[in-house]
Amino acid sequence: MRVINFNAGPAGLPLPALEQARDELLDFHGTGMSVMEHSHRGKDYEGVHDEAVALLTELLGIPDTHQVLFLTGGASQQFAQVPMNFLTPGASADYLMTGVWSEKALDEAKFYGSPRIAATTLQADKRYQRVPKQSELQLDPQAAYVHLTSNNTIFGSQWHTFPDVGRVPLVADMSSDFLWKPTDVSRFALIYAGAQKNLGPSGVTLILAAKDFIAKGRKDIPRYFRYSTHAENNSLYNTPPTLAIYLVRNVLQWVKGLGGLPALEQRNREKADTLYGAIDRNPGFYRAPVERESRSVMNVVFHLPTEELDAAFVAQAKAAGMVGLKGHRTAGGIRVSQYNAVSPQDVKTLTSFMDHFVKMHG
Numbered sequence: 001m002r003v004i005n006f007n008a009g010p011a012g013l014p015l016p017a018l019e020q021a022r023d024e025l026l027d028f029h030g031t032g033m034s035v036m037e038h039s040h041r042g043k044d045y046e047g048v049h050d051e052a053v054a055l056l057t058e059l060l061g062i063p064d065t066h067q068v069l070f071l072t073g074g075a076s077q078q079f080a081q082v083p084m085n086f087l088t089p090g091a092s093a094d095y096l097m098t099g100v101w102s103e104k105a106l107d108e109a110k111f112y113g114s115p116r117i118a119a120t121t122l123q124a125d126k127r128y129q130r131v132p133k134q135s136e137l138q139l140d141p142q143a144a145y146v147h148l149t150s151n152n153t154i155f156g157s158q159w160h161t162f163p164d165v166g167r168v169p170l171v172a173d174m175s176s177d178f179l180w181k182p183t184d185v186s187r188f189a190l191i192y193a194g195a196q197k198n199l200g201p202s203g204v205t206l207i208l209a210a211k212d213f214i215a216k217g218r219k220d221i222p223r224y225f226r227y228s229t230h231a232e233n234n235s236l237y238n239t240p241p242t243l244a245i246y247l248v249r250n251v252l253q254w255v256k257g258l259g260g261l262p263a264l265e266q267r268n269r270e271k272a273d274t275l276y277g278a279i280d281r282n283p284g285f286y287r288a289p290v291e292r293e294s295r296s297v298m299n300v301v302f303h304l305p306t307e308e309l310d311a312a313f314v315a316q317a318k319a320a321g322m323v324g325l326k327g328h329r330t331a332g333g334i335r336v337s338q339y340n341a342v343s344p345q346d347v348k349t350l351t352s353f354m355d356h357f358v359k360m361h362g
C-alpha cells in the first residue's frame with residue numbers, strides 16, 4: 001500500500017518509474033544483471049546515460065549552447081563549486097537572498113571571494129515571505145554572476161518571473177522546482193538541482209550550463225571540481241551514480257508520456273489552485289504567510305491557529321494515508337510539497353481532508 005507522499009525531498013517518485021526499476025532490477029534487458037552492476041563504460045549503461053541527456057534536451061528544448069551534466073555532491077556541493085569556478089580572487093558575485101538555501105549558497109561563496117547581497121527579503125523575524133521585485137535589486141554590472149534560488153523549499157516562495165540581470169551570467173539553484181514547467185534555459189549561465197524532488201532519487205545533481213560559461217571556469221583548482229572536466233567527459237570522468245541516473249531516465253520517460261512540460265505545468269498549476277483555494281476559503285483557520293505573487297507552486301506553507309492544531313493536522317492526515325506534511329523547523333506549521341509526482345487527485349484528497357478538519361476544529 002503506497003501512501004500519498006508530500007515529503008519535501010527526497011520526495012515521491014512516479015509509480016511507473018519505480019515499477020520499471022523493480023521489473024528490471026535483477027535482469028536489465030536480458031543481460032543477467034541489474035543496471036547498477038553494469039560497467040559505466042559499457043554500452044548497456046551508456047544507452048541509459050545518453051537517453052537521460054537526450055530526454056532532458058528534448059523536454060526542455062535545451063539549445064546547443066548549453067550542456068547537461070550529472071554530478072554528485074548534491075546542491076550543497078554546487079554552493080561551493082560555483083564560486084570555486086567563477087569567483088576569482090578580487091571578483092564579486094551578486095546573491096539574491098530569499099531563504100535558507102540562498103544563505104547557505106552565500107556562505108560558501110565567502111570562501112572564494114567577495115559575494116555581495118544584491119537583494120534580500122529577510123524580515124526582522126528571520127523569515128522570508130516573498131521574492132524581491134526587480135526594482136529592489138542592486139545589481140553590480142561587473143559581478144562574476146548573479147545567484148538566485150528559484151524556489152524556496154522551506155518558506156514556500158518562488159520566482160515566477162526571473163529578474164533581468166543584464167549581461168551578467170545568471171546562476172540558479174533550481175533544486176526544488178526544476179522541470180515543473182517549460183523554462184527558457186538560454187537565460188541561464190548555469191542551473192543546478194539536486195535530483196531528489198522533481199527528477200529522481202538523491203545521489204545525482206543535475207547541471208545545465210552554457211558551454212562558454214563552463215570554459216571561463218578556473219583551471220587552477222583540482223580537476224574534479226572543474227565543470228570543464230565533467231563537460232569534456234560527458235559526465236563520465238569517473239564513475240557516475242548509475243542507478244540514480246537510470247531512475248532519472250525513467251522519470252523523464254514518464255514526463256514525456258504525460259505530454260511533456262506544458263502538460264506538467266498545467267497539472268502543477270491545477271494542484272496549486274486546488275490547494276491555495278482550500279487555504280483561502282478558510283482564511284480564519286488556514287493562514288498562508290507568503291505574499292500571493294510569490295506563492296510557490298511546489299511547496300505550500302500554511303499555519304493553523306495553534307501549534308497544537310498543526311500537530312493534530314499532521315497526525316490525522318497521517319492516519320488518513322497522507323505523510324510528509326510537517327513544516328520545516330525554521331518555518332513551522334504545515335508544508336505540502338507537491339512535486340511533479342504528486343497527482344491532482346492526491347491534492348484533492350488533501351483538500352477534502354482540510355475542509356473536514358476545519359469543520360471539526362474551526
Ligand code: PMP
Nearest residue numbers: 074075076101153173175176194
Ligand atoms: N537548495 C534547495 C532549494 C533545496 O531545497 C535543497 C534541499 N532541500 C538544497 C539546496 C540542498 O540540496 P542537497 O541536499 O542536494 O545538497
